[in-house]
Amino acid sequence: MLVPEEDSVGAIKDVTDATFVSEVLQSPTPVLVDFWAEWCAPCRKVAPLLEEIAGEMGDKVRIVKVNTDENPETARAYRIMSVPTLTVFKGGQPVQSVAGAKPKGDLIKLIESAS
Template sequence: MGANQAVTDATFTSDVLQSDKVVLVDFWAEWCAPCKKVDPLLVEIAAEMGDRVKIVKLNIDENPETARAYRVMSVPTLTLFKGGEPVNSVAGAKPKGALVNFIESAL
């Protein structure tokens, strides 16, 4: 998987909810093929937009509490958090342009 920071049930509040930046959380799983397609795109986007958005990953199998709290039913689910609240969410693999537009909608 790529270089984006991993978050866990234990670190979710400090890394995501208390962030002063918009945070994109990639809810993913090791067995999820579409997740592996999205990951390199998110790494590219992080390199290009990292000053404006923080991109993190949460493995739903290892961190079921957070996945359950945000009602993640399928992976990948990408959720944008702003000021500690989820503001937008999209499920499934998307092309890079759609991902950039999705992120920019919260900036």
């Protein structure tokens, strides 16, 4: 997997337990967090859709990924029981969440509902 440059608009960034507060909770922009795992087939199905959305929505939203196997503290803190779970954070708070692979249109509506 290619690691995107941090400052590029529309880039999806990997976030860890150590960086979650600064990257998500303190973000001035709404953040869509993709809680995922390497072994999860539906997670792999959602990933390219998130890449497309990140490119299309630009600086309206940040999209980040949290690998729940590698970052159990964050997954536990937000009671992530299944992957993928996609949660929109705004102003440091989770405002909308869906579990499972969803079509692109549903993901865009999820993001827009928090804007």
